[in-house]
Amino acid sequence: MRVTTEQDRCVGSGQCAMLSPEVFDQDDAGLVVVLQQEPGEDLRAGVLQAVDLCPSRSLHVEG
Amino acid sequence: MTQSADATPETGASLPQFPMRRTCPFSEPREYAEMRANDPVSRAALKVNGKPAWLVTRHEHVRQVLGDSRVSSNLKLPGYPHQFHIPEEMLAQVRLMMLNMDAPEHTAQRRMLIPEFTARRIKEMRPRIQEIVDERVDAMLAAGGPVDLVTALALPVPSLVICELLGVPYEDHAQFEQWSAAMMNHDLSPAEYGAAVQALDMYLDKLVTLKEDEPGDDLISRFLEKNRTEQVADHVDVVTMARLMLVGGHETTANMIALGVLALLQHPEQMAALQADPGLLPGAIEELLRVFSISDSGTARVALEDIEVGGVTIRAGEGILALNNAADHDESVFPEPGRLDIHRKEARSHLAFGYGVHQCIGANLARVELETVYGTLLRRIPGLRLAAGQDELRFKDDAMVYGVYELPVTW
Numbered sequence: 001m002r003v004t005t006e007q008d009r010c011v012g013s014g015q016c017a018m019l020s021p022e023v024f025d026q027d028d029a030g031l032v033v034v035l036q037q038e039p040g041e042d043l044r045a046g047v048l049q050a051v052d053l054c055p056s057r058s059l060h061v062e063g
Numbered sequence: 064m065t066q067s068a069d070a071t072p073e074t075g076a077s078l079p080q081f082p083m084r085r086t087c088p089f090s091e092p093r094e095y096a097e098m099r100a101n102d103p104v105s106r107a108a109l110k111v112n113g114k115p116a117w118l119v120t121r122h123e124h125v126r127q128v129l130g131d132s133r134v135s136s137n138l139k140l141p142g143y144p145h146q147f148h149i150p151e152e153m154l155a156q157v158r159l160m161m162l163n164m165d166a167p168e169h170t171a172q173r174r175m176l177i178p179e180f181t182a183r184r185i186k187e188m189r190p191r192i193q194e195i196v197d198e199r200v201d202a203m204l205a206a207g208g209p210v211d212l213v214t215a216l217a218l219p220v221p222s223l224v225i226c227e228l229l230g231v232p233y234e235d236h237a238q239f240e241q242w243s244a245a246m247m248n249h250d251l252s253p254a255e256y257g258a259a260v261q262a263l264d265m266y267l268d269k270l271v272t273l274k275e276d277e278p279g280d281d282l283i284s285r286f287l288e289k290n291r292t293e294q295v296a297d298h299v300d301v302v303t304m305a306r307l308m309l310v311g312g313h314e315t316t317a318n319m320i321a322l323g324v325l326a327l328l329q330h331p332e333q334m335a336a337l338q339a340d341p342g343l344l345p346g347a348i349e350e351l352l353r354v355f356s357i358s359d360s361g362t363a364r365v366a367l368e369d370i371e372v373g374g375v376t377i378r379a380g381e382g383i384l385a386l387n388n389a390a391d392h393d394e395s396v397f398p399e400p401g402r403l404d405i406h407r408k409e410a411r412s413h414l415a416f417g418y419g420v421h422q423c424i425g426a427n428l429a430r431v432e433l434e435t436v437y438g439t440l441l442r443r444i445p446g447l448r449l450a451a452g453q454d455e456l457r458f459k460d461d462a463m464v465y466g467v468y469e470l471p472v473t474w
Contacts, residue, residue, distance in 0.1 A: 012180070014180065053411065
């Protein structure tokens with residue numbers, strides 16, 4: 001599983017940092033940053049939920 | 064089949080009227096389910112002026128509309144589906160709130176505020192929010208029941224929290240709570256509505272001017288400071304933003320607190336489960352947010368281009384109401400949507416905070432406030448019960464944000 005983000009689309013809702021804090025965080029501007037680009041399978045459910053609930057569709061996952 | 068507004072001649076009288084009322088406080092308006100099933104993107108006439116608008120009722124379509132950059136939130140555009148009457152001359156003078164701005168202005172102003180609401184910042188606010196809630200619960204216990212939970216707890220908690228965050232003196236709360244409530248009331252005349260907005264803006268204008276000269280440790284001061292270099296807003300923009308945050312921080316959370324307590328009192332087995340395992344609380348809050356979806360007013364849009372939603376073509380210039388309350392009762396996402404179930408796995412997919420670039424910036428703050436209030440009540444007043452029958456309660460059927468006017472409780 002590979003995680004990518006589009007920071008310029010991010011609206012800083014912070015859903016990802018709350019739902020999948022091992023994989024996503026917010027920088028000082030409040031925009032999404034990825035902590036692990038290839039998280040383990042045990043984190044898949046949280047990542048997929050974060051992707052689904054992202055209001056600006058800034059998160060993507062492959063594989 | 065593709066249809067459009069031009070295909071069928073319509074008069075206000077032949078169309079369903081919007082807004083539609085809830086017949087039960089725990090349910091969506093009855094018409095929503097029928098529309099979702101038979102006519103998920105359909106026409107209605109706005110009660111306020113008889114003009115037609117599109118109602119979007121399925122979860123998938125509401126997300127699609129709110130995520131589409133080809134729709135605008137600008138209430139000055141012809142076709143924007145207004146929910147209360149604003150005379151043309153007043154509309155021309157209205158300064159747009161962030162809620163009604165589009166990119167790039169919206170993006171610039173929102174980005175100034177995002178750092179104030181990150182997951183980390185909200186976590187840092189938790190201890191102070193707990194203190195505020197404990198003080199109010201102490202006062203309730205000292206006064207003894209019965210008390211009105213709305214005035215004793217539901218309104219003061221978010222009011223104190225948003226005042227501290229913004230740097231607005233809480234001692235003035237009686238005034239701006241009155242103005243805030245007036246702005247949410249559909250029954251007011253345009254003149255009364257305008258007067259409330261003007262009074263609050265004059266108050267905030269003085270406050271912002273004060274902070275321009277003597278900044279404090281608060282959101283408005285930090286916004287002003289950053290704006291010196293970013294220059295995304297003028298003085299009036301800052302006043303307008305402060306109004307949006309103050310009013311937005313009051314009505315919504317206060318109404319959710321009171322309705323949520325009512326719902327838990329009406330579902331004692333789910334309340335007992337929460338008392339036994341407070342770890343269930345975050346999920347329960349998502350479910351309460353979903354069931355009540357207290358406002359269908361923040362998601363009005365107007366199409367900038369022709370867009371297709373669910374096989375229907377919405378023409379450029381036509382108004383759209385993406386009904387989050389209808390989306391949150393979509394049975395294809397939330398089976399048995401009318402049933403409150405704090406264990407519901409998919410509850411977090413609700414759209415009670417909206418969706419897209421305008422999704423409520425205070426959502427995570429609201430979640431912490433709700434969690435703190437419900438958690439504290441369950442722990443400290445386990446014998447809480449209604450001191451009135453549900454049929455005696457008055458619900459905000461006509462307001463922009465749904466709620467209950469008073470909630471008498473005792474223990």
